[in-house]
Amino acid sequence: MRVLIISKDGDTLDLGLRLRDEGHEVTFSIQDRAFRKVGDGFGLRKSANWRAALSWVGRDGLILFDQTGWGREQDELRKEGYSVVGGSEGGDRLELDRCHAQKIFEKSGMKTVVSRHFTSARDTIAFIRKNPRRWVVKQNAYAEKCFSYDGRLPDGQDAINLLSNYLKYNLSECASIDLQERVVGVELGVGRFFNGHDWVGPIEMNMEHKKLFPGGYGPKTPEMGTVLWYDDNENNKLFNETLARLKPYLRKIGFHGDIDINCIVNDLGAVPLEATPRLGYPAIYLQSVLHRSPWGDFLKAVADGKPFDMKFRKGFGVVVLIATPPFPYEAAGNEYNPEGLGIFFKNSLTGEESNNVHFSEVMRVQEQYTVAANSGYVLCVTGTGRTVRVARDSAYALADNIHIPRMFYRDDIGRKFLQSDRALLKKWGYL
Numbered sequence: 001m002r003v004l005i006i007s008k009d010g011d012t013l014d015l016g017l018r019l020r021d022e023g024h025e026v027t028f029s030i031q032d033r034a035f036r037k038v039g040d041g042f043g044l045r046k047s048a049n050w051r052a053a054l055s056w057v058g059r060d061g062l063i064l065f066d067q068t069g070w071g072r073e074q075d076e077l078r079k080e081g082y083s084v085v086g087g088s089e090g091g092d093r094l095e096l097d098r099c100h101a102q103k104i105f106e107k108s109g110m111k112t113v114v115s116r117h118f119t120s121a122r123d124t125i126a127f128i129r130k131n132p133r134r135w136v137v138k139q140n141a142y143a144e145k146c147f148s149y150d151g152r153l154p155d156g157q158d159a160i161n162l163l164s165n166y167l168k169y170n171l172s173e174c175a176s177i178d179l180q181e182r183v184v185g186v187e188l189g190v191g192r193f194f195n196g197h198d199w200v201g202p203i204e205m206n207m208e209h210k211k212l213f214p215g216g217y218g219p220k221t222p223e224m225g226t227v228l229w230y231d232d233n234e235n236n237k238l239f240n241e242t243l244a245r246l247k248p249y250l251r252k253i254g255f256h257g258d259i260d261i262n263c264i265v266n267d268l269g270a271v272p273l274e275a276t277p278r279l280g281y282p283a284i285y286l287q288s289v290l291h292r293s294p295w296g297d298f299l300k301a302v303a304d305g306k307p308f309d310m311k312f313r314k315g316f317g318v319v320v321l322i323a324t325p326p327f328p329y330e331a332a333g334n335e336y337n338p339e340g341l342g343i344f345f346k347n348s349l350t351g352e353e354s355n356n357v358h359f360s361e362v363m364r365v366q367e368q369y370t371v372a373a374n375s376g377y378v379l380c381v382t383g384t385g386r387t388v389r390v391a392r393d394s395a396y397a398l399a400d401n402i403h404i405p406r407m408f409y410r411d412d413i414g415r416k417f418l419q420s421d422r423a424l425l426k427k428w429g430y431l
Contacts, residue, residue: 001024001296002057002058003064004050004054004063005066007029008030008069010035011281011360014358022295029049035361036048039363041364060083068278074086074256085256085300087277098117110271111241111269113271118176118179125160133155135179135182136179137159139176183264185264187208188264188425189206189261189262190236191258192204195302195304196255196305200298202230204231205236207421209224209226210224211224214411216416222281223281226413228316238270256302256305260275262275265428265430288382290312292312298310316384316388317382318382318384322404325376330375339373341371342405343368343402344402344403345403356394360380361375362378378404383398391414392413392415
């Protein structure tokens with residue numbers, strides 16, 4: 001089968017390589033010029049213009065969009081008879097307009113968090129002064145995740161200070177701001193693939209680690225690591241309290257792809273915070289090692305609205321991001337540009353170890369793997385096992401075998417699960 005992957009910045013390089021290894025012909029189309037070198041040297045067919053590659057993939061092939069923002073194009077291509085997986089225009093809005101997502105959650109019968117939307121930082125500050133409490137500051141659309149902020153002070157003065165700082169430097173983050181009341185509990189996500197009509201494959205449970213430093217400190221990042229496991233029990237409590245209730249809406253918007261809802265759970269139930277109606281990163285790397293069924297067959301079924309009996313590995317998975325500066329920020333100049341840095345392995349990788357290394361912004365020059373772009377989001381390592389402890393040990397043993405100049409990673413992915421969250425989730429019926 002021919003597969004055309006349309007990617008924003010090359011995050012699906014690993015998936016493209018796995019599809020190729022399954023025997024498919026793959027064309028990789030990266031849209032952001034700064035990431036065009038990603039995947040060079042791996043033998044993948046590449047095309048800068050994805051529309052020009054439509055005649056190549058044809059209506060018998062598979063088209064995959066790996067980010068939000070192309071929902072309208074996906075809907076149009078489906079009307080033209082193409083087989084498309086990734087999302088839909090309605091799915092895009094769920095992620096890019098948080099207040100809209102909260103309204104859909106509420107209409108679908110979910111508990112919702114107190115949220116307010118503002119188009120002015122000054123109005124946001126005035127609201128917090130009138131309503132002092134711990135607020136979470138978020139941005140809509142494509143703002144960097146690192147500008148989100150979890151308020152810590154009960155009078156909201158830290159959130160006011162942050163917004164005043166945005167105003168001082170006229171940052172674009174002032175244009176579309178969401179406030180959410182901070183909810184106390186354990187952060188737990190639930191996801192599943194949807195084929196336009198029904199759910200496909202098992203329920204995906206995940207715990208993201210978004211703060212930059214161990215212990216959950218520092219600025220937010222797109223994500224530093226994840227604990228993930230699959231559940232084929234249709235009575236799964238979190239699924240039925242949240243994601244399952246979106247089924248009529250997903251049918252209405254013609255959604256074909258993976259959708260996740262991140263929640264806070266406690267003894268009172270689950271509160272959905274936000275939706276991710278697309279492939280998740282780095283969750284997709286864990287999915288790749290937990291899946292036993294081929295990606296190509298599975299994604300084609302999701303695109304074509306067909307059922308699929310997806311086989312998967314029982315147990316837990318842990319994924320760890322290995323990054324370099326300037327991640328998680330965008331550098332103004334080249335002083336922190338990691339492009340061209342080598343990726344070295346202290347000891348030769350076994351076949352199983354190679355399967356658990358997932359390249360993101362990487363190219364290959366002869367036999368040397370090198371960093372191919374300037375964001376610092378380089379690669380991920382995964383580990384699986386019967387328990388989170390075993391999966392952690394496997395992932396970190398692999399991370400210890402990798403060396404990239406100036407590389408860093410969090411060394412505590414999954415630790416809080418073992419120390420406290422696991423017991424709480426069991427107590428509340430979510431595990």
